[in-house]
Amino acid sequence: xxxxxxxxxxxxxxxxxxxxxxxxxxxxxxxxxxxxxxxxxxxxxxxxxxxxxxxxxxxxxxxxxxxxxxxxxxxxxxxxxxxxxxxxxxxxxxxxxxxxxxxxxxxxxxxxxxxxxxxxxxxxxxxxxxxxxxxxxxxxxxxxxxxxxxxxxxxxxxxxxxxxxxxx
Amino acid sequence: xxxxxxxxxxxxxxxxxxxxxxxxxxxxxxxxxxxxxxxxxxxxxxxxxxxxxxxxxxxxxxxxxxxxxxxxxxxxxxxxxxxxxxxxxxxxxxxxxxxxxxxxxxxxxxxxxxxxxxxxxxxxxxxxxxxxxxxxxxxxxxxxxxxxxxxxxxxxxxxxxxxxxxxxxxxxxxxxxxxxxxxxxxxxxxxxxxxxxxxxxxxxxxxxxxxxxxxxxxxxxxxxxxxxxxxxxxxxxxxxxxxxxxxxxxxxxxxxxxxxxxxxxxxxxxxxxxxxxxxxxxxxxxxxxxxxxxxxxxxxxxxxxxxxxxxxxxxxxxxxxxxxxxxxxxxxxxxxxxxxxxxxxxxxxxxxxxxxxxxxxxxxxxxxxxxxxxxxxxxxxxxxxxxxxxxxxxxxxxxxxxxxxxxxxxxxxxxxxxxxxxxxxxxxxxx
Amino acid sequence: xxxxxxxxxxxxxxxxxxxxxxxxxxxxxxxxxxxxxxxxxxxxxxxxxxxxxxxxxxxxxxxxxxxxxxxxxxxxxxxxxxxxxxxxxxxxxxxxxxxxxxxxxxxxxxxxxxxxxxxxxxxxxxxxxxxxxxxxxxxxxxxxxxxxxxxxxxxxxxxxxxxxxxxxxxxxxxxxxxxxxxxxxxxxxxxxxxxxxxxxxxxxxxxxxxxxxxxxxxxxxxxxxxxxxxxxxxxxxxxxxxxxxxxxxxxxxxxxxxxxxxxxxxxxxxxxxxxxxxxxxxxxxxxxxxxxxxxxxxxxxxxxxxxxxxxxxxxxxxxxxxxx
Numbered sequence: 030x031x032x033x034x035x036x037x038x039x040x041x042x043x044x045x046x047x048x049x050x051x052x053x054x055x056x057x058x059x060x061x062x063x064x065x066x067x068x069x070x071x072x073x074x075x076x077x078x079x080x081x082x083x084x085x086x087x088x089x090x091x092x093x094x095x096x097x098x099x100x101x102x103x104x105x106x107x108x109x110x111x112x113x114x115x116x117x118x119x120x121x122x123x124x125x126x127x128x129x130x131x132x133x134x135x136x137x138x139x140x141x142x143x144x145x146x147x148x149x150x151x152x153x154x155x156x157x158x159x160x161x162x163x164x165x166x167x168x169x170x171x172x173x174x175x176x177x178x179x180x181x182x183x184x185x186x187x188x189x190x191x192x193x194x195x196x197x
Numbered sequence: 198x199x200x201x202x203x204x205x206x207x208x209x210x211x212x213x214x215x216x217x218x219x220x221x222x223x224x225x226x227x228x229x230x231x232x233x234x235x236x237x238x239x240x241x242x243x244x245x246x247x248x249x250x251x252x253x254x255x256x257x258x259x260x261x262x263x264x265x266x267x268x269x270x271x272x273x274x275x276x277x278x279x280x281x282x283x284x285x286x287x288x289x290x291x292x293x294x295x296x297x298x299x300x301x302x303x304x305x306x307x308x309x310x311x312x313x314x315x316x317x318x319x320x321x322x323x324x325x326x327x328x329x330x331x332x333x334x335x336x337x338x339x340x341x342x343x344x345x346x347x348x349x350x351x352x353x354x355x356x357x358x359x360x361x362x363x364x365x366x367x368x369x370x371x372x373x374x375x376x377x378x379x380x381x382x383x384x385x386x387x388x389x390x391x392x393x394x395x396x397x398x399x400x401x402x403x404x405x406x407x408x409x410x411x412x413x414x415x416x417x418x419x420x421x422x423x424x425x426x427x428x429x430x431x432x433x434x435x436x437x438x439x440x441x442x443x444x445x446x447x448x449x450x451x452x453x454x455x456x457x458x459x460x461x462x463x464x465x466x467x468x469x470x471x472x473x474x475x476x477x478x479x480x481x482x483x484x485x486x487x488x489x490x491x492x493x494x495x496x497x498x499x500x501x502x503x504x505x506x507x508x509x510x511x512x513x514x515x516x517x518x519x520x521x522x523x524x525x526x527x528x529x530x531x532x533x534x535x536x537x538x539x540x541x542x543x544x545x546x547x548x549x550x551x552x553x554x555x556x557x558x559x560x561x562x563x564x565x566x567x568x569x570x571x572x573x574x575x576x577x578x579x580x581x582x583x584x585x586x587x588x589x590x591x592x593x594x595x596x597x598x599x600x601x602x603x604x605x606x607x608x609x610x611x612x613x614x615x616x617x618x619x620x621x622x623x624x625x626x627x628x
Numbered sequence: 629x630x631x632x633x634x635x636x637x638x639x640x641x642x643x644x645x646x647x648x649x650x651x652x653x654x655x656x657x658x659x660x661x662x663x664x665x666x667x668x669x670x671x672x673x674x675x676x677x678x679x680x681x682x683x684x685x686x687x688x689x690x691x692x693x694x695x696x697x698x699x700x701x702x703x704x705x706x707x708x709x710x711x712x713x714x715x716x717x718x719x720x721x722x723x724x725x726x727x728x729x730x731x732x733x734x735x736x737x738x739x740x741x742x743x744x745x746x747x748x749x750x751x752x753x754x755x756x757x758x759x760x761x762x763x764x765x766x767x768x769x770x771x772x773x774x775x776x777x778x779x780x781x782x783x784x785x786x787x788x789x790x791x792x793x794x795x796x797x798x799x800x801x802x803x804x805x806x807x808x809x810x811x812x813x814x815x816x817x818x819x820x821x822x823x824x825x826x827x828x829x830x831x832x833x834x835x836x837x838x839x840x841x842x843x844x845x846x847x848x849x850x851x852x853x854x855x856x857x858x859x860x861x862x863x864x865x866x867x868x869x870x871x872x873x874x875x876x877x878x879x880x881x882x883x884x885x886x887x888x889x890x891x892x893x894x895x896x897x898x899x900x901x902x903x904x905x906x907x908x909x910x911x912x913x914x915x916x917x918x919x920x921x922x923x924x925x926x927x928x929x930x931x932x933x934x935x936x937x938x939x940x941x942x943x944x945x946x947x948x949x950x951x952x
Contacts, residue, residue, distance in 0.1 A: 391839055
């Protein structure tokens with residue numbers, strides 16, 4: 030059974046990202062929901078000046094024709110000017126790469142960033158698109174039928190759990 | 198042809214007969230009931246086991262759409278026979294309206310040729326049905342009109358209506374009127390009430406009916422004219438009629454069979470099949486109609502048959518043509534009403550046989566020795582699903598599409614002539 | 629032609645919204661989902677690129693049998709912001725030229741790969757008729773049918789109320805004006821009831837009030853002062869000249885004297901009451917300019933919300949699987 034200490038994995042991610050962004054004036058953008066928690070924590074730990082941007086990619090998913098609009102859409106919100114910005118996109122689990130593609134499509138509707146880096150807590154492989162993360166907390170292998178889920182408890186501590194995944 | 202109809206349940210509302218009995222026909226008339234007449238030899242025997250043998254139905258309103266539509270008359274006559282209807286009163290709102298003796302004679306001629314049900318034409322009360330100038334009603338009566346009607350509403354001018362009633366009284370001709378005050382009905386398409394309010398449909402206030410009835414009754418008091426009220430629809434209207442009859446006014450009334458069973462609630466999501474004229478009203482109006490039928494305030498039920506083409510119903514509710522095909526659903530719907538009202542079969546059938554005959558003052562709607570052999574032989578238990586394929590009429594639109602109704606005419610005779618026989622297992626196949 | 633007895637014509641077998649025909653019959657959960665989704669579109673509207681790709685490749689046809697540049701434009705903007713291809717058909721209605729029947733028009737358009745029809749028609753029930761006859765993958769959105777319903781207006785009015793008042797469960801909402809002829813009023817009343825508003829009031833002269841309001845859970849007032857006393861929300865309706873026939877009202881002046889919302893009258897409502905109007909306004913007839921342009925008026929925000937709410941309604945309807 031795979032043991033995942035979410036907090037430890039997070040510390041790895043934070044350390045690697047800190048190295049990566051030395052000397053840069055980055056803006057963190059988190060993908061709902063897990064990516065947003067991570068982005069906010071990273072902002073505090075890395076002392077990023079700007080407010081975290083929030084993306085809900087429901088309107089950009091590539092499976093709308095097949096699955097429709099998912100319930101629970103939340104508004105996206107990016108307070109800074111995306112034009113010319115140095116952005117680090119943050120998500121919890123990288124799998125097929127479609128979420129990241131949707132997030133990038135949405136970012137580009139805000140403006141033209143100078144640069145986008147991708148920071149993910151867990152890379153579980155299974156890529157269907159040519160998307161690669163810049164920094165990763167941990168790379169793992171799990172069967173496609175298992176989902177990896179990030180949660181955040183009342184004390185703001187992260188937890189990673191493995192669950193059975195519905196066939197979509 | 199000499200016919201013997203054997204082993205049927207013979208129901209004659211006029212005499213109260215309701216028992217198994219044989220019926221014998223010769224020379225187009227009923228020659229014997231129960232026992233065969235002296236020396237009678239049947240050329241054909243009809244087995245009426247498990248069937249009701251009743252007078253052919255007399256429908257106080259069915260539109261044939263002729264003159265006007267080619268071939269429509271023949272078709273609708275076949276529909277009538279398939280519904281067990283042997284006598285049809287057709288309103289004068291044909292195209293052109295029935296306000297000339299020549300048109301009446303032609304219609305009667307065509308009807309005879311069609312060899313369907315008997316036609317009792319209503320003449321137009323006013324020239325062109327314009328509601329302004331009296332038509333030549335005495336001449337039209339001579340040509341064969343049984344009564345005279347203003348089809349949509351009362352004439353706008355009360356003065357004209359008063360003169361019409363006086364003139365009709367002169368020749369003791371019956372005046373048939375839709376009790377509708379047009380200025381209060383305006384462009385309504387649904388009965389006024391919570392349903393029309395919720396659906397935002399222009400509504401017809403019951404005042405359109407009650408104000409018209411007050412006017413009619415007051416003028417009857419002044420002139421003594423005989424009036425038949427067509428298609429009562431409101432509770433208040435039924436109550437006014439009840440009082441008028443108590444008073445002794447020479448008035449009779451009918452109600453459309455759809456208003457016996459349906460209310461505005463049935464319109465649902467703007468289903469145009471429920472677009473009728475008069476419009477469907479609320480449950481309390483329906484209950485008043487049922488009470489009016491029960492105590493005889495309302496004399497007869499009619500089909501109000503209006504064969505509407507499907508494309509004229511495939512329009513938003515308010516734009517759809519009002520009306521429904523009903524010659525073939527009249528019998529089962531009346532049987533349904535009778536069963537729900539817990540009436541004996543004779544009392545049920547009276548509303549579509551002896552009562553309409555009395556209103557028309559015609560010797561029909563009864564089974565008596567010497568009477569014309571206009572007979573409906575029907576299966577009171579036969580279930581059938583109402584649908585385009587099951588209907589003979591060219592109009593296929595009815596609120597009862599898809600419903601299972603019980604009761605169907607199996608054979609229909611007019612003047613002793615077997616003009617309709619339903620083949621087992623198939624939709625009606627008239628001869 | 630008959631739909632299944634008891635089946636909600638707006639929902640598919642999975643209970644998903646497939647057509648938007650009226651607020652009546654819409655489950656509360658779906659209403660709330662549309663409002664929640666609209667939040668997302670308010671957010672995207674503040675960007676440079678206001679489009680999202682949700683309806684890319686879909687063909688949306690505006691079928692306006694009744695003229696309305698305003699409403700048609702907002703639907704067009706909403707559909708374009710969803711990246712749909714939008715086609716406008718202004719079908720002139722004249723009783724003389726029956727020409728092509730309504731359903732023939734629909735069939736022809738479906739043959740041209742229409743995915744969605746946005747329909748405005750002067751006859752109540754027209755969108756229902758169309759919805760009964762389109763192919764299973766096609767969605768019908770009612771942009772106003774006769775006096776019956778204007779569901780997107782009802783939804784955007786609810787969005788507006790939610791934006792300013794948050795909690796529906798303690799509100800008093802007064803709808804003032806020509807309710808008899810108003811599809812906006814009917815949709816608003818159904819929506820308010822569905823969202824649990826405890827006190828819904830209809831205010832107007834007897835000639836402009838329909839029957840059966842009590843069965844819709846609405847209290848009737850014929851005096852404006854009583855009707856808006858203590859109200860949290862006042863929805864003013866346009867006095868619709870084009871819909872009135874005959875002697876319903878003597879004059880606009882007399883109407884304003886008795887039912888016009890003036891600053892003085894507004895004081896009878898709660899101090900933080902909001903004033904709404906579906907537009908376009910008849911200044912000096914149903915509403916005083918000082919109120920229309922005043923601090924309590926939320927009439928302009930309604931328009932902004934209208935586009936986001938319509939985007940939400942269109943995307944949620946388009947999102948359902950086939951109509952079975």
